[in-house]
Every structure is written in C-alpha cells, then in structure tokens.
Amino acid sequence: MLIIYFLSNGVAVRCGGIMSNLYNPNDIEAKWQKNWIEKQPFCASMDSDKEKYYLLEMFPYPSGRIHMGHVRNYAIGDVVARFKRMQGFNVLHPMGWDAFGMPAENAAIEHGIHPAKWTYENIDSMRVQLQRIGLSYDWQREFATCDADYYRWEQLVFLKMYERGLAYKKGSSVNWCNDCNTVLANEQVEDGCCWRCHNEVQPKELEQWFFKITDYADELLEWTDKLSGWPERVLAMQRNWIGKSYGCEIEFTVADQAEKIKVFTTRPDTLYGATFMSLAPEHPQAKDLITSDQKADVEAFIDDVARQDKGDRTSGDLEKKGIFTGSYCINPLNGEKIPVFLANFVLMDYGTGAVMAVPAHDQRDFEFAKKYELPIRVVIQPEGEVLDGDTMEEAFTGSGVLTNSSQFDGKDNETAKEGIATFLDEQGNGRKTVNYRLRDWGVSRQRYWGTPIPIIYCDDCGAVPVPETDLPVKLPTDVELTGEGGSPLASHAAFLQANCPKCGKIAKRETDTFDTFVESSWYFARYTCPGHTDGPLDKDAANYWLPVDQYIGGIEHAVMHLLYARFFTKILRDLDMIDVDEPFTNLLTQGMVCKETQRCEEHGWLYPEQVDDGNCTLCNKPIVLGRTEKMSKSKKNVIDPNQLIEQYGADTARLFSLFAAPPEKDLEWNEQGVEGCYRFLNRVWRAVNDNLELISGVEVPATVSGDAVDLRRKTNQTIKKVSADIDGSFHFNTAIAAVMELVNAIYAFKPKQDHPGVLREALEATVVMLNPFVPHICEELWQVLGHQQGVELCGWPTVDEAALVTTELTLVVQVNGKVRGKITVTVDADKETIEAEALADENVQRFIADKQVRKVIVVPGRLINIVVA
C-alpha cells in the first residue's frame, strides 16, 4: 500500500491511497466562497409573499484586521441568517463599515498615508477576511459611512433637526481629551478618562453642537419596559443612564436680597429639616453670595475645587469639603434663616446645582453637618424608634411620620411629599418637577475624518444652514495631517470660505465634524435602501424591512450606540421618514473572547507563539500563567483569526466559537478545544465519504424495521432538539452537541449494509443541520451526496413525529427518592402494571424488605417513587 506522509493543517497524517477522501478545508472553503462571491446567493429583495427577517450584527470599524471578537459576533449572526433562510424567511443580512474616526487620522499623522486611502484599503482587506469566514452577507448593500453618498443624508437629517430645534449650538464646559484633541460626549467619559485613549479628561469652554436627546428622555425610558427582546441588564443600564427622578423644585429667597436660589429635591417631605444649603462651587450665583469678609477664603476654595480632577470630584470617597459664603437664605415653609455653603460634592450638571441640606435624612449632608458643626434636625420619625439629631450616628433615609413640620406633623412621609409640593406650588415657591441625569448629546468634534457639519457662519446672519441643494458638504481630500494646530479643516482656505446662503456675503464654514456615533445611529435603516438617491431613506423599503428583528453585538455598546440609535430612530420617525418607534426588536449581547495570559519574568507578556512547552522562546525560562482575560494586544493573549483559519479552516473557527460557550457568555479560547472541533468535522467528513458507496442512489424508505427504527428516532429527536435550540434561544452549543450525538450514533449504527436508506437519511440530516454552523463542509458534502442544488435551498428539516414514537420505555424506580432500579415497560402499560413491575424488581425488593409501603408515585414516562416507612 502506498503510504504518504504530509502535513495538512499542521497535523501530520498518513494516507493510505485515496487522497481525495481527506477533509481538506482550504480547498473546499475556497471553492464555495468563490461560488458565493460570484453568484451572490444571499442578496435580498422585498417580497410580500415571504415573511421578512432583518438580521444585523454591529458593523466593524475598518481597522484593517479582523479579530476573534469579530469572528464570534459574525459567526453567531451567520448561523441565524442561514437558519432563518432555510426556514423560508426573506432574510436581510447586510454588512458595511463604520469608517469615520480617529485611527485613520492617527495613521495619517504617523505614516503619512491619507485617511481616505488608509480607510478604503483597510475596507478592501477586511472584506476579504470576512469573506474568508464564509459569512452569508448581501454584499450589494455594502457601504462605508465615509462615502459622501451616505453622509450627505446624515447632513440632511441634521438640517431637518436644526429646523425643528432638535440640533442647537451652545457654549458650555465640555469634556476635553488632550490626547485625542477633541471633545467627548458624557457617555464617552469613563471614570474621568477618555473611553478610547484613557487619557484624563479636562473641562474646557467651547461652542458646541448638541442634539436634543433630552426631548426624548421620557419616550426612551418608557420603551425600556416594552423592549421584551432585550437583555434586562442593557435596559437597566439605559434606565440608569437616563436617570429620571420625580421631585420638586423649591425656591429659597436670599436674605436681604431679591435673589432666589432654586434647588431640586426628591424629598420635599424633609424641607422642615433643612438646616443649611449647599451650592456647587461653579454655581453662577455663588459669586454674588460671597460677603466681603469671606471673599478671600471662598474664592480660594472655588479655585481649589476647579483645579480638581473631575473623576476625583465624583468618586464617592472624596472628602467632603465646603465653605460658608457669608449669606443666608430663607426656608419658604417656616421662614427660617439658613446659611449658604459651597460644597465640593454638589455637582453643577445635575438638578439645579444647589441642594437644600437635610442632615438628619441625607447621609452626605449628615457628614457635612458633623464636620462643620451644623444643626441636625429630625423631621421624620420611623416606626418604633425615636431619633435624636444630637445622638444619631448616620442619616435616616427610610420612611416614617413627620415631626417638627408644623401643619404636616403626623402625616406619613409619602403623603407629605405630595402635600408639601402642593402647598409650595400654591404659595408660588415651588413646583413638582421631573429631573433627568441624561444630558443633551454633544456631537461636535474638532477632527478632520468625520462628517462635516453643514453650517455657515456669517458675520451678519449668524449660523446659517447650508441649503439642502448644496449637500453634500464634502470633506476635502487635499489636506495634510500633522497632528498639530488642530483640525486641518480650520486652515483649509477653499473649504473654509463660503458665501452666506442668506445674504451672499463671504462667510466661514463650520469646521467641526460629527461624533462618529452619529453615523452608526442610522446605518441599519440605510441598509434597507443603500442606493436611494432622493433622500436618506426610501420609506417603502425602510418600512418593509424595519425594525431589525435581531441585532447582535458587544455589551460595550449598551449605553452609547444603542441609546443613540434608539433616539435617532425616533427622530427619523418624527421627520416622517420611517414608521417604526424602535430600531431593534431583539438584542443579543455576545460575551467577550478571552484567553489565558502568559508572562515571562524577563520579557513580560508573551504571545501564544512565544511559548514552547511552558517556556519562553526568548530566554527558555519557565513562563508564569496569568488570569484569563479578554483578548487584547496589550496582554498579548491574542489569536489571529487569519492564522487560525489557515491552519484549521473557517468552519473549525466558526464551530469552536459557537460550541465552546453560549453566545451571551464569555468564551474562553482553548487550542485543544479547537482541535476537538476540527476532529469532529473530520468525523462528519468520513461518516459521509466512507459510506458513500453504500448509500449512493438509495431511496429513503417510508417504513423501517429493526435497528433502523432507533437510528431514525435519533435523527428526528436531533432535528427537534436542534430546531428548538437555535430558534429564539440561540443555544448553539447544545444544538451542536446534539448533532455530535447523532454522528456518534451513526458511527455506532450496525449493521449499516442492512439499512442504507436510514443511514442516508441520518447523514443528510446531519449535513443539513450543520449547515448554518459550518456551511462550507456542508455544501461540499451535500454535493458529494449527489444533490444538484445548494444545501440551503433544501430547507430546514421537519420532525417526523411518528418516528419519535417508542414502544418501550425505561423507567427509574426510586425508593424514598433514591434510585434503586430500572424497569422496562410498554408505553401503553397502565399504572397498576408499572407499580407491580417496579415492586417486583430484585434490588427494589431489598430496600423495601419488611417495611411498609406508604405510597407509590408514578410519574408517567419518567419514574416511580416508592415511599416506605
């Protein structure tokens, strides 16, 4: 026999004779990918006969290289797309590029390559990499957000928003990142640092464009209760972010002045307990309140706080500090004079920036009062306890009955909240209000590589919108990026100079560009009509496809992207461009891809290929295993998908990503697990090829007998399980496990030659069911099995209920809840027969012995429990 040794996929194999029978993923995958690129079988069009299904994964930033997170995200999506298509849905599954953003500018600065060139080249290279995974996208709908054909419509939406006052400009203190040289939205600041570069964020006064997301705060919040297809924690994060709280605005008159100070409180019931007031140091009224004898000290305090880092300012363990302004204000309920303080823990951007301090019932005020020896007055007494302001050790924030509160004494505090609010309203000193944590979305960025904001500044007419007919305001390409002196648009004469659309005089163009989250806030809608030239959206197409039935992406977008996209959907609806309220019916947030870290004492973090047999390849010292963490370049615990695919094939990469963990959980990368998946695909490959001669041309029989009954039952049980596991619940790992069981049953099935039809049936079901997971090998095997049409066109298999029926059942017999035996009975056996059989079991008898049988519980189809004394 001819013996050949060669290396295939990194594994040495020996092949006796027929080489064509070897599973060779690279050849098969190249063949089918070529077929998909040429024939474009995954292109969608509107079809009223079929039920639509819009499946979308979060589009990638074109960094140039895909990572395992992409592979996982898109593999999950592709299973759903292929499955739904096989089920007969009209599936829209598009892909494109979130193409504006800073890395392109950084590449330009570092390597002198133009952002546009860099971006489009990256897109070309990433498209090839995605195609190498075998994803079933409708590539005809592809676009990049940096295409003028895309962003021109974004500019139009902006103009419409501007008309309606939903986009406006104001000067404000913004979050400034010195490293990125730009402004950040509140959502983009994490622990006081830039979400991208982690540089410390500084406050800076700037004129900025804002989107009035606060107008939609209520609707965005209300819908969080209706998005039943979203994970609860994402909804919780959004609710938290919107931060709606009901309360009261109360006006305090400043003693001996006409001025009033407005506070926001959720606890008007504690107003009689206010013993001082705290203002944010940057409160605009603060300076007017400083009396001359306090001037020097207070101003020093204000400077001190201003210099403090914003992160520390809101960190919670900041030491509470404050200073008396010298002024007093009057409690509108009892006319009491209380001192006004400035306090470092009062935030200007929440509520009104001023707080009535009730030390007895607020922990922060309590600590402040203790420190500065201010009075603590109890106004709410809990049941069964008597609080005393002089002796209490912490604030009481629970509910109780009012005291020291004049006509409200004796009322429970919930009733008093209403009563005091109403009373204040009648007196003209306050009113019930609602307060939000959510701020308007600042969208100006002082960057080049983004969508230009279509506004012209005229000395006479002010900010004038660019006429719709002049759109797009194109980003000029003839710029040089140096990384210094701010955005190159500000010094680009041809771009900068424009005539005022109103008066025609020479004017200046806006040089800021949009936050790139604006592009990703509506791309899913544009996919429904990417070539539309009469407006942002073709309403018919958008209404046919939207909302997205299933959206899949990372949890890191729980607040920013997902909230902005919801907001934009409502904007588009109110601009009469679409009819839906919410963009994404169902949301799946997949877990991160993690891997064990490895470290060398001398060389620090090591890449997997820098470790050989537990030793560092650089110095041969033993490595130290670190924690399992999210794959990241900095920790070097990364696997390059391209290399992985080269070694094992895309099907193996996909299979492992789907099998090793359920999609919403973190996935721990494990080389041996990958090999296990590769082995399984080899097993499937051989199961078909080794039996090919036996089953070719064989019809699947209508009725079967003998051992074949069991295999047919297993086949149908598997179809049932896999269908249920994929549909709706996305339990891909258990679906794959079920097919593995079927394959094991096929291997164990004997004698094969007696029942070729049933064997064929089982093998075909295996191939069809695996297709959503590993499409290349399945297409190939389907062809090998003699089919002319693609496997996807054969449809998803249906369960033959008759084949599931069994004649005999194995029941467990318990004595006092413990398994003591098993009996086999016919399915139609009655309760008496089953009981008699169970009691007759030898081992069961031993445990019953001479004891008295109290009760016998028969759970049909499952077990018998004999209860003895």
Place this chain on the structure above:
RNA sequence: GCGAGAGUGGCGGAAUUGGUAGACGCGCUGGUCUUAGGAACCAGUAUCCUAUGAUGUGGGGGUUCGAGUCCCCCCUCUCGCACCA
C-alpha cells in the same frame, strides 16, 4: 450603596413544568491497529470505598414522595452605575 448576573467534575459547559445531576467537547486512563502515534477506532472517567453502598450542584435552614431547579438567611465572584440631592 443601587442595579443586573453568576457560583455544578481536572477544564469549557449540559439538565421544558421540581422527576435518573454531570449531555456534548477537552483532558486523563486502558485497549485495538501500527516500525511509530501527538492519527483513527473501542472502552472507562464526579468523589469516597472492597462494595450491589455512601456522599455530592457556594454555605445553612425550609417546602415536597422527590430540590441544581421553589421559599428564607448567609458567603463569594463578575459586570454596570455611583456624593444624582
């Protein structure tokens, strides 16, 4: 502190309505075939034990004929928010 989620073999993970805990895969052990095995196939693999036996799903209680699953208390971990008035 608030909110969400999790805790099951050596590891990743399974277990409709409470009904045989540990599917499937990895790893490990033994075997077959081999010059060879890091291939393939077969068998075994929760723990303790001589055992047909006992124990076992973070800990402690409870409900039940029966609890990983339901109820109460506690512990640990992960994530998000956090001086939000």
